[in-house]
Amino acid sequence: MQRLRKYGFVAGFLAVPVALYSVFVISPYIQAFQISLTDWNGYKSRLHYVGFDNFTRLFGDEVFWRALRNHGILLLVLPLVTVVIALFFAFLLNLGGGSRGAGMKGIWGSKFYRVVFFFPQVLAVAVVGVLFKAVYRPDESGVINGALIKLGFDPVGWLIEPNLALWAILAVMIWQAVGFYVVLFSAGMAAIPKDYFEAAALDGAGRVRLFFSITLPLLRDTIQVGWVYLGIAAFDGFALILVLAGDKGEPDGATTVLPVEIWKTAFTYSKVGYASAMGVVLFFLTVTFAVLTLRTTRRERIEL
Amino acid sequence: MAMPRPARPRPSMLGGLSHVALFIWALLIILPLLWTFLASFKNNTEIFGDALQLPGQLRLDAWGRAWDKAHVGQYMLNTVIVVFFSTLGTMLFGSMAAYVLARYQFFGNKVIYYLFVAGMAFPIFLALGPLFFVVLQLGLLNSHVGLILVYIAYSLPFTVFFLAAFFRTLPDAVAEAAAIDGASHTRTFFQIMLPMAKPGLISITIFNVLGQWNQYLLPLVLLTDDKDKWVITQGIADISTIAGYEADWPSLFAALCMAIIPVMIVYIIFQRQIQSGLGAGTLK
Numbered sequence: 017m018q019r020l021r022k023y024g025f026v027a028g029f030l031a032v033p034v035a036l037y038s039v040f041v042i043s044p045y046i047q048a049f050q051i052s053l054t055d056w057n058g059y060k061s062r063l064h065y066v067g068f069d070n071f072t073r074l075f076g077d078e079v080f081w082r083a084l085r086n087h088g089i090l091l092l093v094l095p096l097v098t099v100v101i102a103l104f105f106a107f108l109l110n111l112g113g114g115s116r117g118a119g120m121k122g123i124w125g126s127k128f129y130r131v132v133f134f135f136p137q138v139l140a141v142a143v144v145g146v147l148f149k150a151v152y153r154p155d156e157s158g159v160i161n162g163a164l165i166k167l168g169f170d171p172v173g174w175l176i177e178p179n180l181a182l183w184a185i186l187a188v189m190i191w192q193a194v195g196f197y198v199v200l201f202s203a204g205m206a207a208i209p210k211d212y213f214e215a216a217a218l219d220g221a222g223r224v225r226l227f228f229s230i231t232l233p234l235l236r237d238t239i240q241v242g243w244v245y246l247g248i249a250a251f252d253g254f255a256l257i258l259v260l261a262g263d264k265g266e267p268d269g270a271t272t273v274l275p276v277e278i279w280k281t282a283f284t285y286s287k288v289g290y291a292s293a294m295g296v297v298l299f300f301l302t303v304t305f306a307v308l309t310l311r312t313t314r315r316e317r318i319e320l
Numbered sequence: 321m322a323m324p325r326p327a328r329p330r331p332s333m334l335g336g337l338s339h340v341a342l343f344i345w346a347l348l349i350i351l352p353l354l355w356t357f358l359a360s361f362k363n364n365t366e367i368f369g370d371a372l373q374l375p376g377q378l379r380l381d382a383w384g385r386a387w388d389k390a391h392v393g394q395y396m397l398n399t400v401i402v403v404f405f406s407t408l409g410t411m412l413f414g415s416m417a418a419y420v421l422a423r424y425q426f427f428g429n430k431v432i433y434y435l436f437v438a439g440m441a442f443p444i445f446l447a448l449g450p451l452f453f454v455v456l457q458l459g460l461l462n463s464h465v466g467l468i469l470v471y472i473a474y475s476l477p478f479t480v481f482f483l484a485a486f487f488r489t490l491p492d493a494v495a496e497a498a499a500i501d502g503a504s505h506t507r508t509f510f511q512i513m514l515p516m517a518k519p520g521l522i523s524i525t526i527f528n529v530l531g532q533w534n535q536y537l538l539p540l541v542l543l544t545d546d547k548d549k550w551v552i553t554q555g556i557a558d559i560s561t562i563a564g565y566e567a568d569w570p571s572l573f574a575a576l577c578m579a580i581i582p583v584m585i586v587y588i589i590f591q592r593q594i595q596s597g598l599g600a601g602t603l604k
Contacts, residue, residue, distance in 0.1 A: 021505070022426075023426065025504075025505035030432065033476055033480070034432065036413065036473045039454065039473070040454065040473035041442075041473050041474060041476075044447035045446060048446045051449070068486075086594040105342065129342050129346055136349060139580065140536060142534075142556050143556055145557070146489065146572070146576060147356055150356070150573070151352050191349070196348075250436075267429060279445065282449045283449075292450075306441065
């Protein structure tokens with residue numbers, strides 16, 4: 017009776033969440049794999065299987081490769097730049113105050129900086145996108161170009177130049193992401209025992225040395241997690257591109273990434289099967305990226 | 321023992337430089353937001369003129385136009401309704417699932433738990449296409465109910481993951497005492513365990529409110545047709561497009577401010593919980 021009551025309770029509590037999750041999350045993902053093997057256009061009532069045709073076509077698709085290349089750039093540059101900037105700021109905020117008195121101190125005003133830096137993280141991607149569309153305007157009405165003209169430079173077509181647009185969008189992603197990683201790395205740094213720094217400072221190590229010899233090695237795990245998260249964020253960064261560059265990856269496909277192509281192929285061209293094949297490729301890329309990052313950066317854990 | 325350096329001049333230089341670096345980054349964040357705020361008081365000529373100019377006078381009409389004509393008020397109300405119910409649902413179902421998965425042994429426990437947790441790593445756009453048709457077949461397309469259910473489903477992985485970790489840390493003795501006193505499992509959960517889990521619940525509630533408030537892709541796919549039902553992020557993206565051919569840029573900026581300010585207030589009040597909530601989720 018007791019057992020029966022327990023199982024009844026467990027089943028009762030799990031029923032709704034598991035049902036919702038299966039219907040709206042699990043089943044679409046499974047269907048995506050299934051649809052990727054068909055030429056479904058979103059209207060036909062029966063699925064027509066075409067085997068791996070979609071995938072073979074994908075490898076001859078120029079747009080696909082361009083999207084993949086842009087993706088590679090995002091995947092490399094976004095984590096690298098964000099982690100470096102965030103580490104630098106986190107170090108300054110937590111330990112930049114020097115070693116006067118008992119233990120290491122944060123820099124003056126570090127609390128204020130932390131609050132400000134983190135704020136872009138809570139803004140909606142749609143809002144950030146629209147905001148930066150105005151900031152990046154190609155004439156003097158854009159903030160950056162307005163300042164450039166004042167200083168006597170020529171205005172730059174941030175989102176218009178094909179060679180520049182992707183980098184301009186990347187800058188916005190970094191702008192939004194840095195604060196989160198400052199907070200993340202700060203938490204990691206707070207967990208490093210203070211005596212380590214004191215001992216090293218007594219031995220005459222400067223702040224630069226403290227950073228490279230103590231903070232960086234001891235923060236390895238946190239940085240690694242941050243790297244994986246940023247890689248996934250790069251895969252997800254497409255909502256921003258959709259707002260800033262439109263679904264054609266303006267200018268002239270220069271900023272297109274795989275998710276944008278998937279979106280366009282599925283919802284504008286109604287080639288749902290083909291779009292799903294791209295999605296599946298992307299899915300495996302994401303998984304490979306995460307596994308590779310964790311593998312290559314894994315090392316003996318340093319016990320504190 | 322190293323020699324103490326005489327009157328180290330370098331650190332103060334370094335200290336000065338690091339202040340400059342931090343200050344510049346802070347400016348990079350504050351200035352675009354401040355500029356947006358000021359632009360909402362400008363008129364079209366000023367907006368298309370020198371970007372670094374202050375508004376000539378304090379014009380409030382753009383805010384009125386954004387609220388009425390661009391339906392920001394309506395979008396805001398829709399978002400509040402959707403986010404209220406979806407966060408409520410997420411917290412209720414998420415904590416129920418997390419609780420039994422964390423504290424009860426039964427067949428399939430591990431499988432269900434990892435199925436939920438794996439959801440955090442799935443790239444969402446892979447599901448967007450099929451999800452559209454799932455919601456269509458259920459007859460929930462272009463409805464708030466559909467959007468709420470989808471929000472709940474997609475918020476469950478992180479919520480379950482986070483709260484399960486939290487419920488595991490709660491002491492067994494209390495639950496056992498309640499059972500001896502004759503409290504049912506359900507009653508133990510609602511009257512004893514939930515109140516004990518309050519700090520975790522608060523963090524994750526704020527996290528979900530922000531995440532769902534800012535969601536753009538899901539409404540874009542699921543609420544396409546019916547403009548009256550749109551949420552604020554869709555509204556902003558749409559006003560941005562409309563501003564192009566109706567040439568009403570001040571109200572675009574006013575609408576942006578209206579979307580930013582509530583988030584900013586929530587953020588300033590709860591920033592400690594938000595930062596710790598997001599950080600804890602990543603570190604586990």
